[in-house]
Amino acid sequence: MSNHKMTEPVNRLQGSMPKVGIRPTIDGRRKGVRESLEEQTMNMAKSAAKLITENLRHSNGMPVECVIADTNIGGFAEAAQCAEKFKRENVGVSLTVTPCWCYGSETMDTDPLIPKAVWGFNGTERPGAVYLAAVLAAHSQKGLPAFGIYGRDVQDSGDSSIPEDVKEMLLRFVKSGLAVATMKDKAYLSMGNVSMGIAGSIVDQGFFQKYLGMRVECVDMVEFLRRIDEEIYDKAEFEKALSWVQANCKEGADDNAPEEQRSRKQKDDDWKMCVKMTLIAKDLMVGNPELAKIGYGEEALGHNALISGFQGQRQWTDYKCNGDFLETMLNTSFDWNGIRESFVVATENDALNGVPMLFGHLLTNTAQIFSDVRTYWSPEAIERVTGWKPEGLAKDGFIHLINSGSTTLDGTGEMTEGGKPVMKPFWDITSDDVDNCLKATEFRPADTGYFRGGGYSTDFLTKGGMACTMSRINLIDGLGPVLQIAEGWTAEVPNEVHEVLDARTNPTWPTTWFVPRCEKAEGPFRDVYSVMANWGANHGAISYGHIGADLITLASMLRIPVSMHNVPEAKIFRPSTWSAFGMNKEGSDYRACEKFGPVYG
Secondary structure (H helix, E strand, O other): OOOOEEEEOOOOOOOOOOOOEEEOOOOOOOOHHHHHHHEEEEEEEHHHHHHHHHHOOOOOOOOOOEEEEOOEOOOOHHHHHHHHHHHHHHHHHHHHOOOOOHHHHOOOOOOOHHHHHHEEEEOOOHHHHHHHHHHHHHHOOOOOOEEEEEOOOOOOOOOOOOHHHHHHHHHHHHHHHHHHHHHHOEEEEOOOOOOOOHHHOEEEEEHHHHHHHOOOEOOOOOHHHHHHOOOOOOOOOOHHHHHHHHHHOOEOOOOHHHHHHHHHHHHHHHHHHHHHHHHHHHHHHHHHHHHHOOOOOOHOOOEEEEEEOOOOOOOOOOOOOHHHHHHHHHHEEEOOOOOOOOOOOEEEEOHHHHHHHHHHHHHHHOOOOEEEEEEOOOOOHHHHHOOOOOOHHHOEEEEEEEEEOOOHHHHOOOOEEOOOOEEEOOOOOHHHHHHHHOOOOOEEOOOOOOOOOOOOEEEOOOOOOEEEEEEEEEEEEOOOOEEEEEEEEOOOOOOHHHHHHOOOOOOOOEEEEEOOOOOOEEEEEOOOOHHHHHHOOOOEEEEEOOHHHHHHHHHHHHHEEEEOOOOOOHHHHOHHHHHHHOOHHHHHHHHHHHHOOOOOO
């Protein structure tokens, strides 16, 4: 087995990591009342901080830090002192906690750009829940939506434990809030322009600016040619990467007709080109200090891109190697430098699929699968074509997720935990996991009908049985962005069945057989076909785990309504103000998002 080393957690981007600010609020009455509550109130803040720091990390592996106000907050003067401290400490998420009555509008956080929640202790000795209701009313009245966190069961005043339902809400809120704060002031790097008329690659700069607090940086794909021709890349890393690729990346069969196949020399040159393109895309996103050493100080800085997209088709791929290897390796949690945080790179520059990939990455700390939502296979059609009667998860049919040449190697499902296929945060990935992903993958010479310029496509079959969530952002004229969510599982399909079905599309591309959870009598989740029929675009972002509830919480923070989902109602967690917009949760989501508008608009 190889020894793939773990890289140290590092912030690849400009700007420090956002922190979680905790605001213990208290009844301001002195001479007995406040004094009796000081210790309990501050301990509640410390308990929340302990829960957060022990359970959450940033996607880059760095620890999540909490900042607690210097004193309990009994009125506006102390609230202002806390706000000043939070500015100094780069707080991006605000959590107010209290076991008692406090003065709502005097103690609340009024920063409109920071996601905020209030945890009111459910106890009878002091009315923490009464304060919770009062301050949430103040937030609603002042147009500053906040999440209300309130335990189901009454606790005794001396009970410092955090109930499980409260833990779930606290962590969901903080994870989502940190995602919001991490995106702010970062960039989407558009490498190229619109790919084959795909609407998602018509990169809408206003959407990124107003809804995500991000900017869009653009480079033409000719920049790749310039950097290759003028050798603006780290030559030592290139040699290291090429040696690693030759030792670890299996070249698969060439399915092109003999007269269309590239010569061995052309294929070897293609490997070099693919590696150089990968290095250049990485340098464009996050910079590389090695470039300054060879006289390219501007290029060394990069574009501070948290996410990017590569146009590729067709102007580039009709001429040069496709971007499949580039996208696969950057989206993977390891490369020649070791095991490290995956990047987020959208195929065909589909920014509207890249954004939910980014959401999933920030919420789960794992790599993300980019796929075409290609074909619904009914059980009848499967049996007619292959002779196999679908069973298990596949009994009602499945959706063929197959990207046109790339996806993260984490998506093979070859990482294991307890003997089951998983996708892991990079800090949990083992050297054996890396070897298993590489062994399950072939890099196939590109289909020159699609990719005249050559290159290598990534070919694997995702293992079945992994819980996963597919999501997608769509922009609707007159409405704005909407989010679609479908929780489900990867399906296990006999290899001979897979080969028959896969060959009908393209056997050189990576496949995931996906079964959404369908439990409703009507609507888009009444069956697998309906999910496919209601999906709003040709692409989907697939994240490990059932994270629909987290996506819903994050979307509400960004004022992006959810147009379809199959998340159990009990798990839906949005700002308390949403309940004022009607009794139907999805209708109220649309009305609230429209009323409050984009956070940075």
